[in-house]
Every structure is written in C-alpha cells, then in structure tokens.
Amino acid sequence: MNYLYGFYKECEMKYDIDVFEACSTVFEYLPFGHIIRNKVFVIHGGLCTEPNMNINELQQINRIQQPTEDDPLNSILWGDPVNDSGANDIEREGQLLFGPDHTESFLKENNLELIIRSHQLVNEGYKVQHNGKCITVFSAPNYVGKVGNDGSIAFVKFDDQGNLLPVEFKVFKAMPIPFDFQPMIYADLSILK
Amino acid sequence: MDLGALFANQKIKYCEIPPAETNENKIMSILYTNRSITHFNLNKYRDAAIDATRGLYSDITNKEAFIVRGKASLKMRNFESAYNDFIEALKLDPQSKYIFQLSNSTYYKIKEETVLNEIKTTKYSISNYQYYPLQRKVEKEFDFDAFSINDAKEICKIVQKFELPTKEVVYEILQRMCNLLNLLPNIVHIDDVKEVIVVGDTHGQLQDVLNIFKMFGYPTPERPYLFNGDFVDRGSQGLEILLILFAFKIADERCIYINRGNQYVFLI
Numbered sequence: 001m002n003y004l005y006g007f008y009k010e011c012e013m014k015y016d017i018d019v020f021e022a023c024s025t026v027f028e029y030l031p032f033g034h035i036i037r038n039k040v041f042v043i044h045g046g047l048c049t050e051p052n053m054n055i056n057e058l059q060q061i062n063r064i065q066q067p068t069e070d071d072p073l074n075s076i077l078w079g080d081p082v083n084d085s086g087a088n089d090i091e092r093e094g095q096l097l098f099g100p101d102h103t104e105s106f107l108k109e110n111n112l113e114l115i116i117r118s119h120q121l122v123n124e125g126y127k128v129q130h131n132g133k134c135i136t137v138f139s140a141p142n143y144v145g146k147v148g149n150d151g152s153i154a155f156v157k158f159d160d161q162g163n164l165l166p167v168e169f170k171v172f173k174a175m176p177i178p179f180d181f182q183p184m185i186y187a188d189l190s191i192l193k
Numbered sequence: 194m195d196l197g198a199l200f201a202n203q204k205i206k207y208c209e210i211p212p213a214e215t216n217e218n219k220i221m222s223i224l225y226t227n228r229s230i231t232h233f234n235l236n237k238y239r240d241a242a243i244d245a246t247r248g249l250y251s252d253i254t255n256k257e258a259f260i261v262r263g264k265a266s267l268k269m270r271n272f273e274s275a276y277n278d279f280i281e282a283l284k285l286d287p288q289s290k291y292i293f294q295l296s297n298s299t300y301y302k303i304k305e306e307t308v309l310n311e312i313k314t315t316k317y318s319i320s321n322y323q324y325y326p327l328q329r330k331v332e333k334e335f336d337f338d339a340f341s342i343n344d345a346k347e348i349c350k351i352v353q354k355f356e357l358p359t360k361e362v363v364y365e366i367l368q369r370m371c372n373l374l375n376l377l378p379n380i381v382h383i384d385d386v387k388e389v390i391v392v393g394d395t396h397g398q399l400q401d402v403l404n405i406f407k408m409f410g411y412p413t414p415e416r417p418y419l420f421n422g423d424f425v426d427r428g429s430q431g432l433e434i435l436l437i438l439f440a441f442k443i444a445d446e447r448c449i450y451i452n453r454g455n456q457y458v459f460l461i
Contacts (some may be wrong), residue, residue, distance in 0.1 A: 004427035006397070013325045014432055015360050021426075022367045023435060029374035030453035034419055036383045041340040042391060042453040044422035055380060063379045063453075076453045077422075118393035118421040119454070125395075137393035137421065141401055144427050153399060153409070172408065175400040178355065180326035182428040183397070 006186035012175050013186065028064050032076050039113045039164045040156055046079020046117055047098040048072040055110050081134045100130035107133060113164055116154060120192060125171045132172030135167060140175030144183040194324045203236045205264065208257050231266060233268075241265040256285040260292065263299075272303045329356045337365050342448065345440035346411060352433040353403060366436060369443045372403030383417070391419045394454070397428025402437070412441045412448040423455020 011020035034042045035055070037154070047053070053072060054069075061094035079096040102117060116135045120141055127136040141151030153170040177183070207227045214220055225248030232241035245262035279296035285384055286292060324364035331351050335344050351358055383389060390409060395402050412418045420438055425431025441449040 006429065007425040007431055010397075010429065010432055014328060014357060015363060019360070019363060019367075019432075022364065026367055026374065026439070028376075029371055029454060031377050031379055031381045031449055032373070032402075033380035033454045034383055034450055034452055035380060036389050036419075037386070038382070038384075040389075042419060042421060042452060049375065056295070057229055057381050077453065095455075116391050116421070118423065137391055139393040139401065139405070140396040140398050140428065143396065153405060156389045156391060158387050170409070172401075174398075175404045177429075178400060180283050180355070181399075183428050184259070185325065185363065185429050187427070 002030070006085075006184060009188060010185035028066075033058065035112070036156055038111070039157055039158075040111050041107075041114070042115060043063065044075050044117060045077045045119045046081060046096065046171045047102055047115070048075045048077055048079075051166055053106070061188060068164070074084075074110050074174045078119070080119075081117075081136070083129060100133070103133050114167070115165075121147065122152075123147075123149045123151060125150040126154065126169045137169075141172060144158070145177050146183075201213075202225040205230045208291050216252075218251045219255070220246045222255045222258060224248075224260055225251060226255060226258045226349060229258070229265070233261060233265055238265040238268040240256065244267075254285055258294075260283070260295070263295065268304075272299055272306060275299050276303060280452070306320070326355070329444065330359050331356050332359060333362075335362060335365075337369060337443070340369075340440075342411070342413075342441065342444045343426070345437065345444045348440040349403065349411075349437050352399065352437060357433070358436065363436065366439050366443060370439045373443060373446065381450065383419070386417060388416045388448075389419055390416065391421060393421050394423035395420070395428070395434055397425055397431035397434060398421055399428070399430035399433045401436050414445055414447040416451060417448050419450040421452045424454070426439075 007023075008017075008020055011017065032043060043173070049057075055169065058076075061072065065072065067077065075096045079098055082097045082099055086192060107113060107115070114135065115130075116137060117139050118139075119134055120138065121140075122136055122138045125138060125141070128134070129136070135154060137152060137154045138149070139151045139153055141188065142148055148172045150173060152169045152171040155170065157165040157168070159165055166178065207230055208344060210220055210223050214223075219410070225244050227249060229241045229244035232238070232244060238385050242262050242265040245258045245265065248258035249262070252258075259278045259282035263275040263282065266275035266278060268314055276296060276299045279292060279299055283289065283292045283296055333347070333351070335347075347356060392402075394406065406412075410416070424434045424438065442451060
C-alpha cells in the first residue's frame with residue numbers, strides 16, 4: 001500500500017529509505033486496539049471474523065508482524081460494519097464484514113458498551129450504526145483534495161461515576177491544501193496499469 | 194498569425210458587388226454577407242453566422258461568406274466550426290495566403306484547447322511532472338532524556354513552516370517510540386481520564402491535523418487524543434504527522450494514544 005499511495009516515496013524524498021524502514025518497524029509495534037475506561041473499544045477497522053473473540057485472546061496474539069490471511073489482525077485492521085445481520089456469512093467476496101448482532105455479542109462478552117473505528121470515508125465525517133453501538137470517525141476532510149467530505153472527531157466523555165456519556169462529534173471542513181503538497185504527489189499508481 | 198491580435202477590435206470590410214454581376218443569387222449572397230458583416234461589426238456574432246449561412250444558401254461558392262461565418266464562430270469560441278469554414282474558403286481560393294493563415298491559426302487554437310481540456314480532466318497529474326518540494330532541515334537539537342510537551346510543540350512549529358527536523362532527530366524519535374511501544378500490550382487500557390478525543394484517518398493531511406490542535410488544543414494528559422490509524426498515504430505530509438504524534442507520545446505517554454491502521458507495507 002505504501003508504495004502505491006506515497007509513503008515510501010515521501011520518506012525517500014524527504015530523508016531516505018532507511019527512514020521508511022524505521023517507520024514501518026514502528027507501525028508494527030503500534031498497539032492495534034485501545035479500551036477507554038473499560039467501556040469503549042477503539043480499533044481501526046472492525047471486529048474479527050471469529051464470533052465471540054474476546055479481549056484476552058486478542059492480547060495473546062503476536063502483533064509484530066504483517067497479518068496473514070486467517071489472522072484476526074486482518075479483520076481488526078480491515079473490517080467494515082454492515083447493517084444487516086448474519087454472523088455466519090461474514091466474509092463476502094474478500095471483504096471482512098461484521099453485522100449488528102456481531103457487535104452486540106462482542107460487546108456483551110467483553111463487558112463493553114461501544115465500538116469506535118475509522119477506516120471508511122464518511123461524507124458527514126462520522127456515522128453511527130448498529131443501534132448506536134458502532135461509530136465510524138473519519139478525520140480527513142476533502143479527501144485527496146477531491147471528495148469534498150467533512151471531517152470529524154469524537155469526544156468520549158465520562159461523568160464523575162465513570163459512566164459513559166453520549167459521544168459528541170465536532171465536524172469540520174478542510175483547510176486549504178498547501179500548494180507544494182498536493183495529495184498523491186508521492187504516489188505511484190503505475191503498478192496498477 | 195496570432196488570432197488574439199487579429200481579433201482585438203477588428204472590423205470586417207464590406208464586399209463589393211462586381212458591376213458586371215447579373216446572377217441574382219450571387220448578388221443576394223453578397224448582400225447577405227454584407228449584412229452578416231454588419232452584425233459582426235456590431236458584435237452580434239450569432240446573427241452574423243445566420244446571415245452568412247443565408248448567403249451560402251444563395252451561393253455556395255461565396256468564399257467571403259465562409260470567412261465571415263468562420264470569424265463569427267471564432268468569436269463564439271466554436272473553433273471546430275470556424276476551422277471547417279476556413280477550409281471551405283481555402284478550397285475556393287487555394288492561393289490565398291490570408292485564408293491559409295486563418296485556418297492554420299485556428300488549427301493550433303483547437304490543439305491548444307484540447308490539451309487544456311485534458312489537463313482539466315486530469316489526464317495529466319502532478320506526479321507526472323516529477324516535482325517534489327524541497328524542505329529545509331532545521332538544525333535544532335533536542336535533549337531527548339528530558340523531552341517535554343514544549344519540545345513536541347517545537348516540532349509542530351517546524352513542520353508548520355513546511356520545514357523538517359534533522360535526520361538525527363527523526364531517528365531518535367523513532368527509536369524512542371519503538372522502546373516505548375515494545376512495552377505495550379496489543380490492546381491498551383486508557384483509565385483515569387474523564388475525556389478522550391478520538392481522531393480518525395488523517396492520511397497525510399497535516400494542515401487538517403494542525404487545525405484540530407488549533408481548534409481543540411494540543412494533547413494533554415487530562416484530555417488526551419487517540420489517533421486511530423492511517424496517518425500516512427495519499428496526503429503528502431504523512432511523515433510530518435507521524436513526527437508530531439510520536440513527539441507528543443515520547444514527551445508524555447498519557448497525552449496521546451496511537452492505534453495501528455493499515456498503513457503498512459502490503460505487496461499487492
């Protein structure tokens with residue numbers, strides 16, 4: 001991905017390839033999930049294809065690697081929520097999808113209340129699905145300088161007793177793109193042709 | 194022959210009816226052509242084209258009518274029609290240098306318009322020009338054993354001016370990030386806070402990330418940020434975003450949390 005969409009060339013032009021290698025290593029060391037006050041589960045993509053995968057099992061896997069095909073890490077980084085149920089028919093055409101019943105059972109099994117994820121472009125900046133249990137937050141407004149979408153961020157708040165308050169969203173428009181840094185100048189899509 | 198100079202304020206001269214002319218159609222044609230010229234000189238180009246056409250109905254060999262209609266088309270930026278009319282005129286008078294120059298200039302105008310349209314429909318992209326911005330490396334050193342949030346803000350200031358820290362600073366930041374992340378579990382618990390700001394994909398759009406900090410404040414331990422992956426790729430300042438996020442993290446672990454996205458090497 002990084003070759004196609006620019007990060008490799010960006011590192012090469014700004015510093016050198018060693019910086020790219022170093023950054024890639026850091027990416028692999030990054031944790032893939034966060035839990036806020038034992039109530040809110042934040043991941044980039046979505047839930048695993050195995051139903052009822054729980055937090056303790058996820059803590060055991062080795063994250064310092066590129067995920068292979070059957071890896072739960074795949075769904076965590078690439079999964080997308082859909083609105084129709086069907087926990088068994090999760091993998092469709094190579095996409096990793098999870099439905100509202102899946103969200104429900106995961107949250108219940110792990111004593112959580114809410115999932116926040118990103119990964120998908122949302123025109124309004126944020127999206128609430130699965131009866132309010134699955135939130136998508138996207139913070140790159142006017143994506144690649146063309147889409148014209150809004151960006152948003154989510155404020156996750158708790159009261160004094162530690163209860164989760166309703167999530168607030170702030171939506172914002174894109175700042176002007178700096179002239180020398182148009183999107184995709186470091187991308188090389190020739191490999192697709 | 195530059196069409197612009199040709200047309201700045203040019204009025205067309207009227208055509209004379211040859212005294213020996215007796216063919217009614219030809220006379221009619223010349224009359225229509227002259228009326229067309231009148232319209233043209235009054236800047237009414239559509240009417241000019243209509244009358245020139247009537248002139249051509251009367252006499253298809255009236256090259257002046259073709260010329261006037263071609264010029265009217267030029268004025269209405271219909272370069273293709275203008276070119277066709279000039280070619281017809283040229284067929285009627287192949288020796289005319291003037292008509293030849295008209296058609297030639299129109300031909301190049303059409304080519305120019307085609308290229309401009311292609312650029313507009315992004316058949317050409319900036320990446321084809323192999324232009325990469327040069328960014329100055331700021332020779333500022335940091336004491337990484339005492340790296341504070343203020344130091345992280347310094348890094349923000351550097352990238353905000355489209356400059357970059359030195360390679361030594363970058364390596365130091367990345368190394369300390371690795372050391373820090375090595376101790377973290379796959380899923381990190383964030384406790385003891387009343388508020389967390391979750392930020393989604395940012396994709397190299399540094400100007401928008403800095404805008405978020407401007408609108409809602411820099412990261413603090415009391416109100417930390419959680420950046421949920423996909424900081425690089427597509428936008429062209431992903432590396433700068435990484436540097437400022439990592440800088441805040443090594444300054445104070447509790448002020449920012451960073452989730453892994455799918456911005457890793459993935460051979461398709």
